[in-house]
Amino acid sequence: MKYRLAVLVGAICYGILSTIVVKAYDQGYSLGEVVGSQLFTGFLMSWALVYVIQWRERRKKQSHISNPDSVKTPTVKVTWKMRLILMAAGTPQAITGLLYYESLRYIPNSLAILLLFQFTWMGVLIHAIGQRKRPDGIMLLTLVILFGGTLLAAGVVQQGVDNFNWTGVMLGLLAAVSYSLFIVFSGKAVPSVHPAYRSGWMITGGMLLVFILFPPHFLVNGLLLENLLIFGILLGFFGAFLPPVLFAIGVPHIGEGMTSILGASELPVAVMLSAIVLHEDVSLLQWVGVVLVLLGVALPEVFKMMRRRPVQA
Template sequence: MGIWKYALLVFLGGCSYGVVSTFVKLGYSEGFGLSEVTGSQYFLGAIMLWIIAIFVPKIHLSAKQWLILMISGIPMGLTGIFYNKALGYVDASFAIILLLQFTWISIVLHYIFDKKAPNRKSLFATAIILLGSALASGFLKSDITFSFAGISWGMLAALSFATFIFISARTSIPVHPIYKSAIMTTGASLFIFILLPPTFLINGSLSSGLLMYGLLIGLFGSLIPPVFFNIGMPKVGSGLGTILSASELPMAILMSSVVLHEVVTFSQWIGIIVILAGIAYPNFQRKKSRITDL
């Protein structure tokens, strides 16, 4: 599998995460709360991953390796809590631009822990993505919901998501990506249950419609992204991986238009194009440099 195929997996993982906000909003509209939506997302996501993990090769892991992988899933769980909390205060389009701040946060983490300053290509691509996100999110619209609490939760989601991507690119335990994702998502689920007791398991919410939303959000938010990130991130690195993961915003805008029937303005479509250009830029430059070297 060439590097571009790993990059495609990371890109698709970001797209999958972009679907989540739509189903979370739909779940909220049905009367389900943060604990029910987030708890069912990771609980059902972990179950689906373990079912798939039955069919993949496994190796014996020590207790320490299990603990490392489960702890590595905590930032993923925190992202779900913070982001879903933000969606309760602000519009989905605004929440996604807050989450997209993980691009520059990841650069900061990369600099702090790796002592490596970002190159001009990464900085330029990030600037393009942030510019496009300002347009695509509808941030410039006068009727957008503005909330200090929503902004705070959204920025915390961006920090935890950047941490999750950073860890995904560095967790080197030699285990199948699906098996690894199942353990990480289990760790995220258990951590969420500590913060948000899973009352939905006994109060009848699952049979009242939560099961459908939990499965959908779990599939697109807790199954596909960690599997694709665990496969692709170690190959492409956290720098390029961060930029590719920004594909979540265009997908979130498309879903809000198709499913929620929200009006998407011309400037928002322009923003999507700008973001895609920012995502494609590093890959185009890499391919161009390889051709020059031949």
């Protein structure tokens, strides 16, 4: 239960990010300042965690000198090649943030999170292409439910396609593509390294990319000492630091299927905050779409559990 709770809390953290970003935009901050401050504070938090882990390991070694076999020391030495691989694997996460946060300038928060959530079927498509294997009937049914739920939740049925800002829609879909690639790369990038070290180097790679695209003037012009620091800490903690740690703790114990189900809690949290905090109009039909999307995410795992259940005579 504690591992499921860890993944659930991590998903909820992701669900509140877009509301914080919209509030930061209302204060006049730019895309580079928002994403840059998020990754900078997340970078500091991640490496602070690494330092704490190293300090605890040193304490263990000092207190168990008489019994060296009882000390659990890292068996994998992190080389610079591994570090570069992890830094490269972290860049899609930064690109996702840039695309997703920029889409919030053009479309409502509730629509942006739904577009980002298309990573669910995009991940299936990427996996099918990589494995050269056609999705089965259950997966195809899931994709249909996800697509239909998205149309309802996005308000396409009510508003029609002519009333949408297609720049924001394209940015949201591209963010979903980038996030799908991040999931693929992060799962395969040096899995033998300790999760805290992996997270630290991946955030470092993403931060350097953002700083190249958007030079961090806020670090020297005093802007970080204003309200931007508050937004940076909130986004860094709930986006760049805490969820990766919680997912690293929980996912290995509950599996990717249950992670997808619990991770879907990100969607209703984001839509709910859009309605309550940002006062966006979310209709009953849109909530029906949200429920369909959640059903589509959970459906494959439900079928798996039904197949595994022993048949009683």
